[in-house]
Ligand SMILES: Cc1ncc(C[n+]2csc(CCOP(=O)(O)OP(=O)(O)O)c2C)c(N)n1
Ligand code: SF4
């Protein structure tokens with residue numbers, strides 16, 4: 001019988017939590033995709049060795065306190081304004097790495113103008129976009145990305161597109177703009193998808209270092225609380241309903 | 255020797271900003287202040303000092319760009335006129351809540367609504383009483399000449415960084431558009447990142463291994479923490495009120511009546527004083543240079559000497575409320591002013607003085 005202490009040795013270490021993640025308890029609901037994406041960003045920052053040169057811009061939404069979880073310098077923006085902050089931070093300090101982290105309400109409703117114009121100017125930043133089709137933080141109201149027929153607290157009978165319009169495919173819109181160099185849609189609900197998302201995030205930061213313009217990484221994610229499902233059920237529902245409307249993969253890669 | 259130039263108030267703001275070594279300007283066009291960004295774009299300071307100048311998609315975006323830049327410890331500013339400044343109120347309360355230094359210029363025009371492009375002073379309440387939500391204050395400077403438009407840029411940045419608070423230069427369409435001789439400072443260098451890290455250790459310039467991460471935020475979900483933070487803000491404002499009151503007095507020594515006026519109204523009232531004194535009316539003027547903090551104590555002092563005060567402003571009567579509060583109704587305080595884009599003449603002010611205070 002081998003003693004556990006003979007196994008826990010530096011030479012046997014094959015995986016370790018990155019130091020870019022803090023020890024703080026996450027404020028996210030168990031099963032939520034936000035935490036997974038945080039971990040991936042932290043790993044990419046560590047692997048690229050850019051912890052001391054990266055500035056994150058946190059949104060208003062469930063990830064408003066993202067700054068508690070990654071050990072980098074952060075600014076917290078007003079609802080929807082993260083791309084404007086990121087624009088100034090990057091232009092004033094072009095040698096730093098700058099990213100915004102935003103939900104669908106933040107990026108595609110209240111902040112649409114800031115989003116489109118930052119992308120149109122080709123701001124040399126990374127925008128990380130968590131599309132969970134709902135306003136998670138405020139208790140599950142309809143988002144610009146809520147699916148047709150999908151119920152939310154402000155459309156309890158399901159989104160009626162004749163009343164509220166179709167959900168907005170903002171990433172496809174942003175891919176039209178010459179300022180974006182990379183627009184991709186990923187998810188973090190399986191191990192394989194987690195790996196793909198991490199690659200996409202790394203590519204986005206590398207694009208920034210190569211001065212290529214705006215990179216947008218959309219993560220279609222679950223909101224088990226807002227959708228009123230178990231985490232497992234929410235991931236199944238996401239595969240069946242969200243992915244057909246928001247197909248995964250690169251939308252633009254230049 | 256400072257360089258002498260003939261220029262518009264708006265141009266002076268731009269020129270002074272470059273020479274002060276300001277790091278960034280973000281704006282959106284609106285009359286009567288578009289010359290600020292136009293001058294900057296024509297001068298191309300990014301080729302000389304490295305100053306960033308960017309036309310944003312809206313005033314909402316420009317004030318949030320200011321937030322981002324200020325969070326990095328950079329000296330950043332924006333300018334606009336009334337409707338644009340209304341759009342900036344969200345950003346201003348966030349800046350105050352995150353304790354960020356920045357300079358915002360409002361070249362006021364007549365309102366409400368889209369109003370008129372003609373000058374006014376009707377954004378006084380918005381500026382000194384809040385404008386955005388929450389208990390916060392903007393340090394507010396009111397220039398009365400093109401020279402002060404230039405001089406107040408650097409002064410505003412000094413105050414903004416001293417108190418970690420947004421500073422408003424509350425100007426108006428008269429000062430913005432009129433041309434005067436102005437003495438300009440020598441070019442100063444922009445701050446280096448080392449200087450910022452040393453003097454403003456809160457700035458988000460990237461987390462160094464030897465310090466904790468820096469977080470610029472205005473969110474405190476816990477009520478008790480938020481209350482404590484508010485107490486800290488209030489203590490800061492008390493210190494501003496104690497140390498930063500600025501005003502100018504004109505012919506106050508023997509005055510029996512006092513005009514209180516700021517900005518272009520104060521310029522007009524200088525002529526009114528001459529006319530009144532020629533008629534034998536002993537009138538002086540107190541010109542608040544800081545509207546917040548307001549020269550409350552000095553007004554109370556003058557209240558013991560004069561028979562009445564006339565607040566002259568291009569508004570329906572806003573600053574007059576602060577004058578009344580300052581003198582605690584110990585003397586009659588009246589308001590006079592044309593508004594909605596109209597500007598009073600010196601003679602109209604003297605008439606108002608005679609009718610509202612002397613004859614009354
Ligand atoms: C100006 C303003 N309007 C409304 C709100 C309330 N609010 C907070 S978060 C939020 C929605 C966030 O949804 P999303 O961006 O999708 O993020 P999620 O919580 O789903 O991750 C809203 C409407 C606010 N904080 N500020
Ligand atoms: S409300 Fe939804 S998005 Fe927010 S933490 Fe919970 S599961 Fe995640």
Ligand SMILES: [Mg+2]
Pocket residue numbers: 103104105130131132133134135136143
């Ligand atoms: Mg959402």
